[in-house]
Amino acid sequence: MSQKLKRSILFWLVLGPFAVVALFPYAVMLSTALKPGDEIFVFPPTWLPTRLAFENFVEMWSATGFGTALINSLLIATAGTLLSLLVAIPAAYALARLRWHGQGLYRQFLLVAQMLSPIVLVIGIFRLMAAMGLVDNQWALVLAYAAFNLAFATWMMSSYFRTIPKEIEEAAWIDGATRMQSLVRVFLPLALPALAVTGIFTFINCWNEFVLALTILRSNEKYPLTLQIFTLVGGAYKINWHHVMAATFAATVPVAVVFALLQRALVRGLSLGSVK
Amino acid sequence: MRSDERKTTMLDRTRTLPALLLILPSLALSIWIIGYPIYDVVYTSLHEVNRFGRVRDFAGLTNFAKLFADPIFIASLWRTVLWTATVVGGAILLSIPIAVMLNEDFYGRGIARVIVMLPWAISLAMTAIVWRWSLNGQYGMINATLFQLGILDGPVEWLASFDTAFPIEIAIGILVSIPFTATVLLGGLSSIPADVYEAATIDGATGWQRFRYMTLPLMKPFLQIAIVLNVINVFNSFPIIWVLTQGEPANSTDILVTYLYKLAFRYGRLDTAAAMSLIMFAILLVFTAAYIVLARRSEEKGA
Helix, strand or coil, X not given: CCHHHHHHHHHHHHHHHHHHHHHHHHHXXXXXXXXXXXXXXXXXXXXXXXXCCCHHHHHHHHHCCHHHXXXXXXHHHXXXXXXXXXXXXXXXXXXXXXXXXXXXXXXXXXXXXXXXXXXXXXXXXXXXHHHCCCCCCHHHHHHHHHHHHHHHHHHHHHHHHCCCCHHHHHHHHHCCCCHHHHHHHHHHHHHHHHHHHHHHHHHHHHHHCCHHHHHHCCCHHHCCHXXXXXXXXXXXXXXXXXXXXXXXXXXXXXXXXXXXXXXXXXXXHHHHHHHC | CCCHHHHCCCCCCECHHHHHHHHHHHHHHHHHHHHHXXXXXXXXXXXXXXXXXXXXXXXXXXXXXXXHCXXXXXXXXXXXXXXXXXXXXXXXXXXXXXXXXXXXXXXXXXXXXXXXXXXXXXXXXXXXXXXXXXXXXXXXXXXXXXXXXXXXXXXXXXXXXXXXXXXXXXXHHHHHHHHHHHHHHHHHHHXXXXXXXXXXXXXXXXXXXXXXXXXXXXXXXXXXXXXXXXXXXXXXXXXXXXXXXXXXXXXXXXXXXXXXXXXXXXCCCHHHHHHHHHHHHHHHHHHHHHHHHHHHHHHHHHC
C-alpha cells in the first residue's frame, strides 16, 4: 500500500467523526424539510420520509414570508457591505500608501474597534437609534453593520494594497494622470480581488447578524431571514418544523455552496489579510 | 529628515493632511455608531433609568453595587468563564490535528477542507435552530438515532436541564469555532518551509518529534493569536445559547451576554444592564491589550 493511501485512510478515520457532526445539521434539515407534515410529530421519529414532500418548500414560501425576508436580507447586507467598503477603501489606502503622523494610533484604534461586538454595546446602540428615530428601520442595521465591519475591512484591504507595487501608480502620474485618476483607473482595478474577498466576508457577516436585528426591528415585514426564521420557532405554540427546516435549508444551502466554491480563495485571502 | 531625500518618491513623503482626509469618513462613522453608544452606556450606568429609558438621578456606583449583589450575575460571570475556557480550549485542541492533517497531501483533501470550513458559512442562529430541533425530546433526530443504535431506551429532554443543555451548547460552540481556528493555524503551517522537515527527517526525527519540537514552537505565534481572537468571539457569542435555551431553565445556562440582554430588554433594567456592559467592555479591553502585545511580538519576529 502506498504511503499516501495509508495516510489518507488514517486521516479520514480521524476526520470522520468530525465530518459526521458537521454534516449532521444538513441531514436533519433535509430529512425534516422533505417529510409530509403529518410525519413530523410521529413517535419514534425516523430519518426517511414515506414520500418526498417537495410541496413543503412551496407552502413554506408563503407560510413563513420567506420571499420578503430574503429580499430584506439581500438589501440590508448589500447596503451594509457597500457602505463599509466605501468608507474603508480610502482609509486602507491611507494606511498602505501614505506616511503620516498618528498612523500607529489609528492602527490601534482599528484593533480596539475590531474587538468590540454589537452585543456589548447593544443598549447604547439601541438608545442611539431611538434618539435618531431609527427603531424598526432597516437603515439602522445598515449603519451599524457598516460601522462594525469597518475595522476588519480596512485591515484586510490595507494588507492587500501593500502588495500592489507603487511603481505602477507612479508610472501613471508621470504619464500625466492626476492622483485621483490613477487611483480610480489604475489602482482600484488592481485591488479588485481584495475588494471582492473583503466584500464577501463583510456580506456574510451582515447576512448572519442576529443580535442587532433582534433588538432594533419590530415589524415582521422588515425582518431579515435569520430573524424571520427565529421568530417561527420563538413564540408559536405548535412549531411547523417541516416549514422551518425547509426555510433554513433554502436560506443556508446557497450560502454554503458559494462558500464551498470560493473556499480556497477566501481562506487564502483571509489568512493573508489577518495574519500578515 | 534623513539625507536620502533624493530617493523618496511622491508616495514616501509624510503626508498627514491628505491621510487625515482619507480616514475621516471611517472615524466619523465609528464615532457616531460605536463611540456615542460607549459614551451613552457609561452615562446610563451612572444614573437611575426607568424602564422606559428615561434618565432620572445621578446614582454614582449604585448600579455596579446592585450588580455585584445579584447572584444571577455572579453565576453568569463564572459560567462565562467556564463557557469561554471550554469552547476555546476544545476548539484549539481539535483544530491543531485538523490543521496539521489538512496541510498534508491525502486523498479527498479538497472535500475535507470544505467540510471543515462548512459551519462557518451558516449563521449561528440558523445552526442553533437546526440543533434545537435535532435535540427535541420527543421527535428530534438525536434521540431517534440513539434509539436505533440501542443507546437510549426512553426519550431524553436534552435542553430541559443544565446538566445536558450546557455541555451540548459548549459542544456546538466548539464545532462552529473550528473553521476559523483551523484557518489561522493552517495559515501558520503553510508558512513553515518544507525543507525544515526534510532535514529533520534525514536526521532521523519521528513524526511526533517533528510535531513536538518543530511544528508546535513554530506555530506558537499563530496559536496565541487564535486563542485571543477566539476568546473574544466566544465571550461575545449570543445566538447559540439564546436560540437553544434562552439561558433557561431558571437562568442556569445564562452567560453574561444573554443575561445582559434579558436585563436590558426583558426586565427593563437599563441602568444595571449598562453597568454590566461596562464590566464586559473592561474584560474585552484586557483581551484586546493581550492581542496587541502578541500581534506586535509576532510582527517583530516576522520582520
